[in-house]
Amino acid sequence: MSCWTVLGLSADADVRTIKRQYAVLLKQTRPDDDPEGFQRLRDAYEQALAYKEWQQYHEQDEEQAQDQGIEESWDLTGLTVVEVDALQLATRSLDGLSVEELNRRHTVALEQGCAHIFEDTLLHHCIEYPESSDTLVDWAVPTFFWFSAWQRLELDEESIELLLARQRTRITQPMRDALEQEDVDGFLQAYARCAQFKWLTIERHQKWFDHTLSHLLLDAPVWYPEVFERVRTDQGWHGSTGNPCPDGEWQRLLARKNAPLYLARQQQLALEPPATPEHRAARLLLGSGSFSARRALARRLSEEDWAQCRKLSSELYANHPNVCAQMPGGTAFFWQSWELSFNDWPTYVGVVLACLIGSFTHYIPLGVRFSGLINIVMLTTVAFGVVVAGLNWLVHDFAHRAWSLDDWLSARLCPAFLKDSPPFGVLRDLVPCALMVAGLSWFLGPIAGAVYAGTLGIFGLIRRRQVKPHTSWEETRTPVKICKSILGIAALAIVLGVFNQIASQGTVNRNQGLQPWTERLCSRLPITTTECSAPATVEQWYGKEARP
Known part of the structure; x- marks a missing residue:
């Protein structure tokens, strides 16, 4: 598959059109959703730009050659007619040539000393027409030692790298398609054809091939033992020193095998x-x-x-x-939003409701004023909140260590239809709940204990409701949950503060209310004071406000 096929453009598209088409396709192929498709698109984009850069450079060379004359470009001075014919034969069109014709042209070019021109022409043709150049490339690579250390130094390096990238895609794409289609025979046939590419035996290309094969096997949607064994045997992968399989990937392959x-x-x-x-x-x-x-x-x-x-x-x-x-x-990560959830907050809600309702029902009959009730609610809420936090920490840690015992006791106390999934745990739920109910009932009355137990029971039923599966880990918003919890605590503190302020408005202070007499001055002074040694005067008793 050529770069133009991937981009959906023709080979005559300009650089601006290539960049626009790449931007459009990039919106449809996201790296997170389709990493392989994104890599193919990126490779095609880079190959197209590299080809256009080479084409521009080639056109400039042709224009310069035309301006200076073909004699100066090829230096035809002193050449015989046979040599000129050989030069023209080397640069003639290469479309549809057979291997025999390629060998004939190459032999003529060697005899007349223009083999390098024939090689350059062949390389440029393979770059410009990749769809019809597979036969030419297969002949040229071993003939001119392309992709190896013995290739001619004067070759265009960018053109060679572009051609190498296309050949690698030509090798890997059939194997990747076969694995995606779960076609074992198709993969093995495509893998067997790789033996025809002798340049893969070169060390750097062999490393690339091993790396590519390992990733193909690791990324395959289905694991096929026969495919792994065939590749492992032919590539010489093993678990000892000198394993040609890339570092770190051999263990991953064994893990997937097992x-x-x-x-x-x-x-x-x-x-x-x-x-x-x-x-x-x-x-x-x-x-x-x-x-x-x-x-x-x-x-x-x-x-x-x-x-x-x-x-x-x-x-x-x-x-x-x-x-x-x-x-x-x-997804296997559906549980991630539960990892940071606040699991003990229903116990604190139960403490607040129990202290609020229990204080009013227990102390109002005793004649306690409203301001005193608010103070009792606030003190008991803080005290029992600390107690329930300590119980949650102690009992839940013990229940986690004795998980099997907790499940066994829970299954014995639950009805038969709930034994597979008990709605509560004896050690982690019933024990701390019973202790809290006993403490609240002793201090605030049985109604407070009943409110606490009822609150936990309601929350337990709500939590046990059937919930439809969903990808919660992708939609989790832990900061939002934390902010909601903080706002709930702040709102509760504000409400209790408002109640306390309202209650303080009805408190009777000194010298207020329906008093028969105003306060006597000497009642607030020591008896040894001079003003209070004699019987109180009218001014001392009634004060200035009593004067007529």
Whole structure:
């Protein structure tokens, strides 16, 4: 496939048209969505520009030769008629030539000393007409030692590099297409044809070929053991010193080779009790539970569990695209938005509601004023908030270490139809909830304990609802979640502050209210004061405001 085919242009397009067409196609081929297509487009764009640069240079040389005369360009002075005919034969059109005719022209050019002109003409023709030049290139490469250290130094280096890039595309494209179409025989046939290109045995080209083959196998949508074994044998790949396979890619190839065994082991771990991080990561990614059950499981995972999830997801993404396509959202990274979620916030909501309702229901019958109630609500909210934070940290850490025991107890206490996915855990949920209910009931009354338990129960039911799978990791907005939590806490603090301010407006201060007498001056002074040693006067008792 030539660069003009990829760009959708003819070979006579100018540089401006090439750049415009590249900009249009670049919008349709994104590097993130189609890296191979983007690379083909980029290579075609660079080849087209390089060809136009060479063409401009070639045209300038022709114009200069015409201005100076052909005798000066080829130096025909002193040449015989036979030599002039040989020179014209070397530069004659090369369209549709057979190998026999190429050999004849080359022999004549060698005999008459114009082989270098014939070689330049052939190189320029192959660059200008790539669609019809495969036979010419296959003949010229071994004849003139192109792509090797023995090629003629006077050759145009840019033209050689452009021709080399086209030949590499000619080699790799059939193999890539066969793997994308899952055509094993087509790949093996295309790979066998590569033996015809003798220049691939040169060291630098051999390294490129090994690198290309390894990437083709690693990027293939389906892994074929027979393809890997054929390539490994012919290329001489092995696990010992001197492996021609590129560094770092041999282990990746072996990992993909052993991928079926790896997947079978992970699927078995997903069915076993979640005793280790490997078990829990396998259950989250490969378990048979619903999307909601997986989300509930994710709220219990620790940092070690998430690290194992990242490792397992990378393995599945690299070696098992079909398995990833069956996961929620069609990706192995559907869980990433759950990693930084705030899982304990329902307990704090329950504390706030329990302290608010419990304070009013418990202390209003005792005659406590509204301002006092607000103070009690604020103090108890802070105190029980600290208590519930400590319980969450202690109990959840213990429950995570005793995960199997927690699951066993939960399955025994749950109804039969919920044993496969218990809605609560005895150690991680019931124990801290029971302790908080007992503390709230003792300090604020049974209503406060009931409110706390009811709040957690409501949030638990909401969290257990069936949720449709979606690609949440692509749409996650963790900063937005954090900002919402901060705004909720700030709004609660503002509401409590407003209540406290309203309550303070009704407080009776000194000398306010329905008092029978104004305050006596001497009641605020020591008895030894001179003004208070005698019986109080009218001015001392009533003050200035009592005067008529």
